[in-house]
Amino acid sequence: MDPVDVEYEPVSVKEVLSEMKDTAELLIDLSYSAVLNGSDEIAREVLELEERMDILQLQGRMSLLMAARNPEDAEQLAPVLGVIESAEKISNAAGDIAKVVLEDIGLPDAIRTALPEAAEMLVRATVAVNSPYDGRTLGDINMETETGVRVIAIRRRSVTGKRRWIQNPDQETEVRENDVLLLRGAQTGIADVYETVAGVPYEPPAAADPPIEDLERAVDSIILMKDMSELAVDLAYGAILFDSEGVAEEVNELEAEVDALKSRFEAWVLRAASRVEDPVQLRGLVHLASATEVISDAALEISEGVLRGLNAHPVVAVAVEESDEVIVRFTVREGSALARTTLGGKRVKTETGMRVIAVRRESHRPEGDDAGDGGDEWVIQPGPDTELRPGDVVIAKGTRAGAERLGEATGDPREFDE
Structure with missing residues (x-):
C-alpha cells in the first residue's frame, strides 16, 4: 500500500503514546494469529495497523x-x-510476521491442523445486514459469557469513509452494520x-497433512513465544506506569527466556529441514523466531529507563495509565x-472482567535440577483450572472499572507493589 502523507499538526503526545501502546499489543496478537490460522485477511489487518503506527510515531517525534x-x-x-x-x-x-503469510515465505500448511484443541483462535467477521448483533452493545449481547468468544477489536468506517479502530471494546460498545469484528475464542x-x-457459515481452514511428525512441538513453541513476548510488552509498560524496577527486571528475565526459546x-x-522434501517451506519459521526476539528486545528497551534509574517524563506514565487497558499486579x-482457589472457581474473569495473563510463583524444583535453580517460575x-497459592x-489485564471490581473481590490488590 502507498504511504500516507504526514504533515506536522499539534497532537497530544500523551494520546499518541497511549494509542501506540494499545496498537502494539493488538499487532502482536493479530500477527501470530495470522500465522497460526493461516489467515491472509488477518495478516492484511496487521499491515494496515502497521501503517497507522508509522503515522503515530512520526506525529510523536515531531511533537517531541x-x-x-x-x-x-x-x-x-x-x-x-x-x-x-x-x-x-x-x-x-x-508486520514481518504477517508477511510470512502474505508473501508465502515458507510455512507448513498443516500448522492450523497441529493447533491444540484447547487453543483459542482468532477470526475476522463483518457485521451483515440484519445481523442480530446490529445496534446492540456488547454488554447486551453478553457474547463472552454465552459463547466463550470475545471481541478484541472493532474496525469501523466513518460516514466520510475513514477507517478507525476501537481497541479493547467494553460493555458499552455498540456493534454496527459493516463493522469488522476481530473475534477470539474456541x-x-x-x-x-x-x-x-456475518450471516454465513464459518468455514475452518482445510486440514493438511503435516510435513513433519512433530509439528505440534513447533506450534507449541510458537504459542509460547507469542505469550512470552506479549507478556514482556505488557510488563514493560507496567514498569513505566508504576516506576517499578522489580517489574522491569522481570521484563529482563522474560527477554532472556525468549532468547533461549x-x-x-x-x-x-534446522533439524527438521533434513526430514522434509523441500526445506524452504520451513523458512518462515526462522523469520518468525527472529521477529519474536525483536519484540522482546523492544519490550526491554521500553523498560530500560526504569532499570537505569532514569525518571521517565510524566507524559509516559499518564499515557500508559489512560490507555484502553490497564495492568494490575498483586500478591495473593x-x-x-483467592488463596487456594482456582481462577474458574472464583469466576475472576466473569465477575470482574479482568483477565489474568500471568502468575509468578516460587519454584519448588530442587536446587541443582537441570530445569532450574529453585527460583521463580511463570x-x-x-x-x-489454575490454582492460586499464597x-x-x-x-491481570482489563479495564479500569474491572480493576476496581477485582480490588473489591480480592480485598486489597497492590498494584506493582515492589
Missing part, C-alpha cells in the same frame, strides 16, 4: 522535537522518544458467533479470597 526548547527538555524527553521507537520496532516485527464458539455476525526453536527447524496473601496464560504474584 517541537517541545524540546533547551538541553534540560531534551534530557527529559529522550526516554519518551525511546518508548516511541520501541513501539515502532514492535510494529515492524509484527472453534466451537467461533463457528456459532461468526454465523450470527528462539535459539531452541531455530535448532528444531494468606487468608485472601505460569503464562493461566486457565480456569505468595503468588498475579498479573
Whole structure:
C-alpha cells in the first residue's frame, strides 16, 4: 500500500503514546494469529495497523522535537522518544510476521491442523445486514459469557469513509452494520458467533497433512513465544506506569527466556529441514523466531529507563495509565479470597472482567535440577483450572472499572507493589 502523507499538526503526545501502546499489543496478537490460522485477511489487518503506527510515531517525534526548547527538555524527553521507537520496532516485527503469510515465505500448511484443541483462535467477521448483533452493545449481547468468544477489536468506517479502530471494546460498545469484528475464542464458539455476525457459515481452514511428525512441538513453541513476548510488552509498560524496577527486571528475565526459546526453536527447524522434501517451506519459521526476539528486545528497551534509574517524563506514565487497558499486579496473601482457589472457581474473569495473563510463583524444583535453580517460575496464560497459592504474584489485564471490581473481590490488590 502507498504511504500516507504526514504533515506536522499539534497532537497530544500523551494520546499518541497511549494509542501506540494499545496498537502494539493488538499487532502482536493479530500477527501470530495470522500465522497460526493461516489467515491472509488477518495478516492484511496487521499491515494496515502497521501503517497507522508509522503515522503515530512520526506525529510523536515531531511533537517531541517541537517541545524540546533547551538541553534540560531534551534530557527529559529522550526516554519518551525511546518508548516511541520501541513501539515502532514492535510494529515492524509484527508486520514481518504477517508477511510470512502474505508473501508465502515458507510455512507448513498443516500448522492450523497441529493447533491444540484447547487453543483459542482468532477470526475476522463483518457485521451483515440484519445481523442480530446490529445496534446492540456488547454488554447486551453478553457474547463472552454465552459463547466463550470475545471481541478484541472493532474496525469501523466513518460516514466520510475513514477507517478507525476501537481497541479493547467494553460493555458499552455498540456493534454496527459493516463493522469488522476481530473475534477470539474456541472453534466451537467461533463457528456459532461468526454465523450470527456475518450471516454465513464459518468455514475452518482445510486440514493438511503435516510435513513433519512433530509439528505440534513447533506450534507449541510458537504459542509460547507469542505469550512470552506479549507478556514482556505488557510488563514493560507496567514498569513505566508504576516506576517499578522489580517489574522491569522481570521484563529482563522474560527477554532472556525468549532468547533461549528462539535459539531452541531455530535448532528444531534446522533439524527438521533434513526430514522434509523441500526445506524452504520451513523458512518462515526462522523469520518468525527472529521477529519474536525483536519484540522482546523492544519490550526491554521500553523498560530500560526504569532499570537505569532514569525518571521517565510524566507524559509516559499518564499515557500508559489512560490507555484502553490497564495492568494490575498483586500478591495473593494468606487468608485472601483467592488463596487456594482456582481462577474458574472464583469466576475472576466473569465477575470482574479482568483477565489474568500471568502468575509468578516460587519454584519448588530442587536446587541443582537441570530445569532450574529453585527460583521463580511463570505460569503464562493461566486457565480456569489454575490454582492460586499464597505468595503468588498475579498479573491481570482489563479495564479500569474491572480493576476496581477485582480490588473489591480480592480485598486489597497492590498494584506493582515492589
